[in-house]
Amino acid sequence: MKILVINNQLEQKHIELIKAATAETNNSVAFYNSEAEIPESNFDADIIYGFAPSIVKTSKKLKWLCVPWAGVDSIMSPGYFANDDCLLTNSAGAYGVSIAEHMIAVSLVMMRRLDEFFDETRNGKWLLPRPQKSLKDCRITVLGTGDIGTTFAKRAKAFEPAKITGVCRSGKASQAVYDEVLPVSKLEQILPKTDLLAMSLPATPETKNIMSKEKLSLLPKGAYIVNVGRGSAIDEDALAELLESGHLAGAALDVFQKEPLPQESKLWKTKNLLITPHVAGNMTLAYTKNKNVEMFIEDLHNFSAGKPLRYLVDRKLGY
């Protein structure tokens, strides 16, 4: 079978690993930095690992698309695949480490007001300490207990929080990591007892606007929010209001309803809001790249052996 790999972040060692795996499974492989580089003679590929929307939308020969990221909401629209039976895998599992580190970092920056100190000292100002909060004794709620949320919870546990509650669709997640796991139907019960809400949800019809104005208002005064999942999960206007009023102590958003965040968005200037440009998970981290390639190769062996793919996306659930 013909495999195309489209990815400008891969290092030589990753290319060698993929070449070895394709040889072992008697397949052929070609590497490109972008879809524009692919010659017409390769539009009939069987497998694509990477981003090549034009081929996916037109080729009925494509049997398996592996995207090197986690959130697949942007490619779930009807008609995205010319071949309705094309398998779709993602790379959820490669980004947990990177995104969890981001979540811990921005939580601590907000609680310890480090962005204020950096701002001051960069301008030559040595100012006084001011009240800080801590992950110690903090009541953390993780909304979305997949790889990202759970990798975060494992790290957060080391900071001796009062409690870590996981909230997910099924109400089932690792009891070894979470002190308590609740189904999403009980979200309203846990929000008033949450000091830090860590959100790592995929974009699905069920998660859209899940943190509505009403739900955001259930958080206690002084609570913090981190969102690294998808921007569609939060009512951004309500969030801005609750930050400006001082009800919420801080929020750190890496994802937004529209990305890049539009210049006219009020979020740019909202008080106590830390913005990062969707960089919590990306392919620059060595571990992320290695794991990403490793996952593709694992499923390449499965595919070639006619076995079920491990990282298959459930197209009904959307993740």
Added chain:
Amino acid sequence: MKILVINNQLEQKHIELIKAATAETNNSVAFYNSEAEIPESNFDADIIYGFAPSIVKTSKKLKWLCVPWAGVDSIMSPGYFANDDCLLTNSAGAYGVSIAEHMIAVSLVMMRRLDEFFDETRNGKWLLPRPQKSLKDCRITVLGTGDIGTTFAKRAKAFEPAKITGVCRSGKASQAVYDEVLPVSKLEQILPKTDLLAMSLPATPETKNIMSKEKLSLLPKGAYIVNVGRGSAIDEDALAELLESGHLAGAALDVFQKEPLPQESKLWKTKNLLITPHVAGNMTLAYTKNKNVEMFIEDLHNFSAGKPLRYLVDRKLGY
């Protein structure tokens, strides 16, 4: 006995706890926000918990001084105590949690270049991802394995570093926390294998300039440094040079040779240097305050019972 508490950060609950403990031990207590408030009639106190240098320097009646912070270098000079036999305890142990959180936070901010992103987004700029580093697979060396270093190491461990090496005077520290513990005589051997050097040393004659130009240069290209102990431990000029040349990828300093950092210091404008104004450990954090008061009360019971004080400073070692 007469006890004076001088501390403007205590809450009512702390005052009640101290009152209860003094009553239980048949002592009397008075509370002040600063030394200036203390009436002459109380200059003959037996015990002081707080900062009251004039009384300490003049009263031969003072039997025990408990300082509510960890580093006692500033009060170790000869003649600081009018009573040479006055006992000295510190509050090392109360700050580990706060300072360890700071250390994790600034390490991640540097490695993930979050300060750059915050700076950009505050100015309305949505720029591209850029190469990041990670605590995952990082070789961490903790120089100074007291409460602060060890509390940091426990948290760092959750990020799955390649290895955490502790370096201390004795070469003995918790094997449960560190993968390896070395005596300070082997510091030069571990520095070339260190990606993140986390420094939490007290200021003593032995630690002065311990990270000299020669030792700093032993760190591999791309290494990071965090210092939360005392500024006297680093050659600041050499550090600035190695940051400017790009040999070191970043440093985060909370302590300096002179504090506040003088306006003419080159550090203010040194590339890839994060400065915070000695705020990693302070009394604003609820846990720090609680623990601080708890430690004083524990030793108040010891003192009243004629038992050895648990948090006694070894004046020869200086910590």
